[in-house]
Amino acid sequence: MLILKTGLVLYALKESTFMPLIWRYLLSQYLKIFFLCLFTFIGILLILRLDEIVHFATLGPEGFLILRYTLYQIPYVLPITIPISSLVASFLLMQQLSKNHELTALRTAGLSFSVIFYPIFLSAAFFSVLNFYIISEITTQSHMQAALLKNELRTVNPLLLLHNKHLMRAKGYYFDSFGDSVMGASVSKSLLAIPGKGEHRMNLLIADRLTTSVEQFLGKNLTLIKALKEINPNQKEKLLIENIGEGVISINDFAKMIEKKVWTLNNDHLRLPVLMAKLNEENLLFTQKKLLQLPKTELLAIKKSINKCINELQKRISAALAPFTFTLTGSAFGISLSRRPSNKRFLFALGIASLYLLCFFSAKGAEQNIFTSAAFYFLPHVFMVLVSFRILRKIIKGTSNL
Numbered sequence: 001m002l003i004l005k006t007g008l009v010l011y012a013l014k015e016s017t018f019m020p021l022i023w024r025y026l027l028s029q030y031l032k033i034f035f036l037c038l039f040t041f042i043g044i045l046l047i048l049r050l051d052e053i054v055h056f057a058t059l060g061p062e063g064f065l066i067l068r069y070t071l072y073q074i075p076y077v078l079p080i081t082i083p084i085s086s087l088v089a090s091f092l093l094m095q096q097l098s099k100n101h102e103l104t105a106l107r108t109a110g111l112s113f114s115v116i117f118y119p120i121f122l123s124a125a126f127f128s129v130l131n132f133y134i135i136s137e138i139t140t141q142s143h144m145q146a147a148l149l150k151n152e153l154r155t156v157n158p159l160l161l162l163h164n165k166h167l168m169r170a171k172g173y174y175f176d177s178f179g180d181s182v183m184g185a186s187v188s189k190s191l192l193a194i195p196g197k198g199e200h201r202m203n204l205l206i207a208d209r210l211t212t213s214v215e216q217f218l219g220k221n222l223t224l225i226k227a228l229k230e231i232n233p234n235q236k237e238k239l240l241i242e243n244i245g246e247g248v249i250s251i252n253d254f255a256k257m258i259e260k261k262v263w264t265l266n267n268d269h270l271r272l273p274v275l276m277a278k279l280n281e282e283n284l285l286f287t288q289k290k291l292l293q294l295p296k297t298e299l300l301a302i303k304k305s306i307n308k309c310i311n312e313l314q315k316r317i318s319a320a321l322a323p324f325t326f327t328l329t330g331s332a333f334g335i336s337l338s339r340r341p342s343n344k345r346f347l348f349a350l351g352i353a354s355l356y357l358l359c360f361f362s363a364k365g366a367e368q369n370i371f372t373s374a375a376f377y378f379l380p381h382v383f384m385v386l387v388s389f390r391i392l393r394k395i396i397k398g399t400s401n402l
Helices: 002-013 018-048 050-057 063-099 102-108 113-156 158-162 165-171 251-258 272-291 296-334 344-366 370-397
Strands: 174-177 186-195 202-212 216-227 239-250
Touching (some): 050 063, 063 113, 063 344, 113 272, 272 296
Antiparallel strands (some): 174 186, 216 239
8 A cells, every 4th residue: 555655656746736736635634624623612612701701691782792792702712722723733634644654655755844744834824924913903803892892781781880890999989789689670779889079988879779771770769878078177077868769860871970981901902003002102101211210119110011011912922823833743743653543642742732821821920020921922832843843853763652
């Protein structure tokens, strides 16, 4: 069988169309497995984000908004699924070529590994560029649009605004309910504490029941406790207590009172040109402040912002390199000269990929130290490349056992 395959390859070498033919064959097999793995991993990771989607669905949006929010989740997982799919596709392709002795036939015909790997690595380089574009342009916009969509729904429904703990904490408010409630529709036995405008006092609102309609926010059996402004500091503090049978406020007025006025953009919301502009602006500001010899606390705050920008840029570059290094690792570990196939190689390659993912997600915690974060983002790539070249060198020498 091997002699027959070798003979066919030697005959094909005489034809000028051989290299494009074999490259098309390898590329088609690689892409077939790649896209199958890609769609599979997207489905799996979307299931892992099901809690986020279900939480959004509880906000009461229409069906098309739930679908839109779900589609926004796909760019989140693509920077991870593309490298993993590259690893699995390259490993299975090389394993299949080794099992069917096609790789041996190509090597016997005089083709080097660099020639055989050319179409695979070319496609991996394309996926690396694509991954960088996705994480820098598409993921950032989908992240921001998903957050805006969720914030818009909370603005429409006052009860959802009150349940937004992060927003309430940012505004200095406090809300809690002690009775039965229906998410986004009604609550009973609730308490709302609101800071007084221009005063160092809290206003307390106790409601027997709060409900929402299309345009109005209704409360029944309300008790308002408000501290009156002191005219004379020597006088005792006075409280105003008012009981209201029923109160109504329009949803727009309530939302304007509660909602966060300033939309904070994180670095993972910024496209690459905007991120680079922010980094340049922060560096210029740091230089100007340093020349003015301002307090170290202000300089440290600016330096912290600069490090966060650099960390975000490192993350995007690391994610861009991942498809190529994962393809190299999968190709090296997928080749086997043994007659007895073993899962040890695949488990080893999967372990290296898991190490990279662990370092990738751990680097966020080291964003204040750019050298530590760079080590987390790029040392796994160096390790994968070195191990892969060592395996390939052993294969060329005929000793491929791990």
